[in-house]
Amino acid sequence: MKTLSVSKIFGQKFGKEYVPKIYLRLILEELAKRKYIPILVKVKEKFGITKNDLQQMIKIENIIVSQLEDDYVIRFNDKLIKDNLSIEQVLDYINDGDLTFRGSNLFNNIIKYVNNNIRTINRYYLMRGD
Numbered sequence: 001m002k003t004l005s006v007s008k009i010f011g012q013k014f015g016k017e018y019v020p021k022i023y024l025r026l027i028l029e030e031l032a033k034r035k036y037i038p039i040l041v042k043v044k045e046k047f048g049i050t051k052n053d054l055q056q057m058i059k060i061e062n063i064i065v066s067q068l069e070d071d072y073v074i075r076f077n078d079k080l081i082k083d084n085l086s087i088e089q090v091l092d093y094i095n096d097g098d099l100t101f102r103g104s105n106l107f108n109n110i111i112k113y114v115n116n117n118i119r120t121i122n123r124y125y126l127m128r129g130d
Contacts, residue, residue: 002095002107004114005068010122015072018125019114020063023074026110039094039104047082047090057087066105084086 004079006015010081030036031054040051047055062077078088097103 002091002111003073004111006118008070012116014125016065019072019121020060020074021067021120023035023110023114024058024060024063026036026113027106028055030106030110031055031058036106039101042101043071043094045048045091047085048068049081049090052082054090057090060086062067069099098101121127 002018006019008015031040031051040054041055043049063080064075064077066073066075076087076091079087080086081090091107093103095103095105095107
């Protein structure tokens with residue numbers, strides 16, 4: 001599963017609370033775009049999970065933030081959602097695909113976006129707060 005890491009220099013509240021919220025918001029906004037309809041159809045066919053089910057999985061309660069040396073590491077909990085099916089499997093399928101279709105790189109792109117814009121995100125956070 002793809003993980004996002006944020007330096008501790010930005011502060012504990014920013015790294016542990018604000019960035020996970022931004023990460024989830026970006027994922028949900030991206031999934032709402034029309035270009036993801038074919039992927040959502042494939043997820044429903046393969047796992048029996050609808051877009052609404054997916055939105056229920058992508059929430060703050062399913063995020064784990066750990067501290068590793070000088071970074072906060074943000075990732076999804078590997079919790080089972082159905083018999084022998086975890087959140088991680090579904091999200092990896094969306095991101096990476098399988099032999100029958102190409103994944104969307106959704107999570108890779110969002111992580112790259114956050115990493116490239118972390119200083120700007122931090123400035124907005126400092127100006128606005130939560």
